[in-house]
Amino acid sequence: MKHVIIDYGAGNIASIMKACHESGLEAVLSHQPDVIKNAESLILPGVGAFKEAMDKLEESGLIPLIKQHVHDDKPFLGICLGMQLLYEKSFEMGEHRGLGFLEGQVVPLETTVKVPHMGWNQLRFSQPGNPLIKTIKENDYVYFVHSYYVQSKDQYLVAYAEYGNVIPAIVQKGRVVGMQFHPEKSGRTGKALLNAYKELIK
Amino acid sequence: MLARRIIPCLDVKDGRVVKGKQFTALEDVDAPERLSAFYDQEGADELVFYDITASHEARKTSLEFVEKVAQTISIPFTVGGGVNTLEDFTTVLRKGADKVSINTGAVLNPALIEAAANKFGRQCVVLSIDAKYNGESYDVYLHGGRTKTNLDAIEWAQKGVALGAGEIVINSMDTDGVKTGFNLDLVKKVCEAVNVPVIASGGAGKIADFLSLAKSTGADGMLAASVFHYQEISIKELKIALSAIGIPIRLEELNNGIKL
Numbered sequence: 089m090k091h092v093i094i095d096y097g098a099g100n101i102a103s104i105m106k107a108c109h110e111s112g113l114e115a116v117l118s119h120q121p122d123v124i125k126n127a128e129s130l131i132l133p134g135v136g137a138f139k140e141a142m143d144k145l146e147e148s149g150l151i152p153l154i155k156q157h158v159h160d161d162k163p164f165l166g167i168c169l170g171m172q173l174l175y176e177k178s179f180e181m182g183e184h185r186g187l188g189f190l191e192g193q194v195v196p197l198e199t200t201v202k203v204p205h206m207g208w209n210q211l212r213f214s215q216p217g218n219p220l221i222k223t224i225k226e227n228d229y230v231y232f233v234h235s236y237y238v239q240s241k242d243q244y245l246v247a248y249a250e251y252g253n254v255i256p257a258i259v260q261k262g263r264v265v266g267m268q269f270h271p272e273k274s275g276r277t278g279k280a281l282l283n284a285y286k287e288l289i290k
Numbered sequence: 291m292l293a294r295r296i297i298p299c300l301d302v303k304d305g306r307v308v309k310g311k312q313f314t315a316l317e318d319v320d321a322p323e324r325l326s327a328f329y330d331q332e333g334a335d336e337l338v339f340y341d342i343t344a345s346h347e348a349r350k351t352s353l354e355f356v357e358k359v360a361q362t363i364s365i366p367f368t369v370g371g372g373v374n375t376l377e378d379f380t381t382v383l384r385k386g387a388d389k390v391s392i393n394t395g396a397v398l399n400p401a402l403i404e405a406a407a408n409k410f411g412r413q414c415v416v417l418s419i420d421a422k423y424n425g426e427s428y429d430v431y432l433h434g435g436r437t438k439t440n441l442d443a444i445e446w447a448q449k450g451v452a453l454g455a456g457e458i459v460i461n462s463m464d465t466d467g468v469k470t471g472f473n474l475d476l477v478k479k480v481c482e483a484v485n486v487p488v489i490a491s492g493g494a495g496k497i498a499d500f501l502s503l504a505k506s507t508g509a510d511g512m513l514a515a516s517v518f519h520y521q522e523i524s525i526k527e528l529k530i531a532l533s534a535i536g537i538p539i540r541l542e543e544l545n546n547g548i549k550l
Contacts, residue, residue, distance in 0.1 A: 102360055102386050110364070136411045199485070204413045204456050206487050207510060208293040208335055208540040229293055229540040231366055233388075233413045235456075251292060273366045273388065275330070275542055 091115040092127035096141075096148045100272070104133050104167065107272035111282035124153045129162060129289050134169030138178040138194060138236070141169055142186065151187070158189050163263045163289035171259065171266030172238060180236050189264050192240025201252035204235045209249040209269075211257055218246045219288050220258055220265065223280035230257070230274040230281070238268065263289065291538040294504055295335035295511040296525055297489060298518040300325060301342045302371070305355055307519065308342070323358040325519070330363040332525040335540055337363070338391065338459070338489075338513060340418075341371030342434055353385050360386025368416055374399070379406050383414065391416040391459060394432040397439060397446070400453055407454025412486075417455035419443055421476060422463040428476055435463050443476070444483050451484045458484055459513065462492040469495025469517070472503040481508040489513050497523060497531050504537045 093104060095117045108115040108131070115131060118124060132154075134141050145151055158164055166174045175186045178194035186194070197203045208229040213221060232249065238256045246258040249269075258281075259266040265285060271278035300307045300322055307322055326337055339359070356369055369382045370391025382390050390410075396403050396417055406415045420435050421428040421443035428443035447458050460480045462473030470493060477490040489511035490503055500512050517523040533539045 100383075100386065100388065102357075103364075106361060107364060135414075202485050202487055202510070204486070205292070206413060206457060207295055210291060210293075229542065233366075235411075235413065270366070273364065275364050277542060278364065 090123075090127050091129045091131065092123055093117045093131045093133060094124065094148075094150065094154070095119040096144045096150065100135060101133060103270075103272040104131065107279060107282055111279045111286060113282055113286040119148055119150065121150065121153060124150055124157070127157065127162070130154065130157055130164050132164070132166045132170035132173065134167065134173060135233075136169065138169065138172060138180040138186070139182065139184045141173060142184055145173070154187065158264055161263055163285075164189075164265065165285055166264075166266045167272070168234065168268060168270055171268050172234075172236065174259075174264060174266050175238055175240065178236065190240060190244060190259065190261050190266070192238055194236045195239055196236055197234075197255075198252035204233055205237075205249075205251045205255065206233050207231070208274075209251060209255075211247045211249060213247050214242070214245045215247075218260065220246050220260060220281070220284050223284040224277050228277045230269040230271065230277055232257075232269045234268060238266075292510075293335065293538045293540040294509070294532065295489075296333070296500075296529060296532075296539075297336045297338055297511045297513040298325075298329045298334050298525070299338045299340065299491065299513045299515045300519075301340050301515065302355060303342060322355040323362045326359045326363045326367070329518070329525065330365050333529055333540070333542060334365060334518075334525055336365055336511065337367040339367065339369045339371075340391070341369075353381060356382060356385035356387055370416070370418055375402070376405055376409060379410060379414070383410060389414050389416050389457070391418045393418040393420065394437075396450065396455075397430060397432055397441065400449065403450055403453040403455055407456070412454045412456035415455050416457045416459060416489075417447070417450035418459040418461065419447060419450075419480075420461050420463055423473075423476075428479075431463060435466075444479050447480050448483050451486050455486065457487045457489065459489040459491055459511075461513075465493030466491070467516070468493065469499075471495065471499040472507075472509075472512070474503065474506055477503065477507040477509050487511065494523070497528050500528055500532060501535060501537075504532055505535065 374395035494514035
C-alpha cells in the first residue's frame, strides 16, 4: 500500500513523516501527479491560513486528482488546517471555498477563551465504538494549535474537545478522516491514533 | 479541559545546553537532542530553546540542533534567539520548529511580529519578554537582560498581541535563576492584559512554586530550566503534584494505565 503525504508547501512535513513512520504508516512525500494518482491513501497536512493553503493547492494542480481519489472511495486524512480544507467554506479573513468533501464551515473560535487554542486538550468521544479511537482512551490529551474551528453535522463527529464550544477533533465521513489537532506532536496518543488510522485503511 | 503545560527551557550556546544563573556563569549541561528525548519521555508538554548569545554577538542562531531535536521528539517545541527577520523565521520553521520566539528583534522592529503572523500564522509567533521591576512597574530589557528600554512590559505584551503574537513568554529578571518562586504579580498582570496563552518563566525552585503559580495565576505554561536539567525536580512528580490539587495536567502514562 502506498501512502502519500501531499507536498504543497504548507506544513511541518518532517514531523508528520516521522510520526507516520513510528506508527507503522510508511508514507512518501510528493507533489507529482502520477504519484498522487496512484496513491492508495492520501494525507493532507497544513498550517497557516486557509486561503493561502487553498491557493497553493490550486496552484499545485492536484485538486482534480484529490477529488478523484475521494470519489473513488480511497482513504484520505486531513490534519489540522488539512482537516479544515475538507469542508465547504471558511470564514478565515473573508469567505473562501474549501474542498467540500464534508458539509460544514470553518469559523473563528469564541472570544470568551484564549485564542489560539494552543496546548494539550482532552478528546471526548461522540462515537465510542469507532475504530479510529480504539487505540486510545476517552480524555487522553492531544496537542491543538488553531484559531478557527469547524461547525458541521454531528453525524460525522467521532471525537471532540471542549474549548469555549464543542471543537470537532476527529471527523469521519466514509473513508475521509480529519484530525483538527496535531497527531505528529501528540506524543504516544498521537501515534496511537495514526496507528488506528493505518489499521482502518488496511 | 485544556491542560497547563510544563515546559523545560534549554538555553543553547555552540550547540550545547547551558543555564546561566541570572544570565552569567554558564555551565555545560548536555546535548540538546539528548535532553529533549529525556524530557519527552518524562512527560514534558513542550520544549523551548533559546540561543542565549545570539543577539549579543549579532550572529544567527546555530540551528543544526533544531533538526536533530525535530527528529527526536514527538511534542511541540519553540526556538528563539537572534531572530530578527522573516528569513530567520523561515529558517527555524523549515528545520522543524513549531514556533519561533522573538524578543529583542521584536522591540527593535515591531513590524516583524505582524509580518511573521501574516506569513506563518500567529500561532507560530511567540513574543518573549524579559521584564524587571522598577519599584512601580516592569521595564522591558533586551539583549538577554543587558539593555534597559523605556517600554512597560504589560503595555508591550498588549501591543505585541495586537500586532499578531499568538503567545507570550514572560520572564521575570527579578526572580530568574534565584529559585525563590515565580513572580506571581507580574504573571497575573500579563494574564489579565492579554487574551493569548501566557507562559511564566523565572524563579522555579521547588514543586510548591509551580503549585502556587498554577493556583494563583492563569498562566497556561510554566517554564523552568535548571531545576529540570539538574533533576532537582522530576517532571513526573511535578505533574502528579499539580494534578493532585486539581490542576488540569496531561498525564499520558497514567491515562494509559501505566503506573508511574
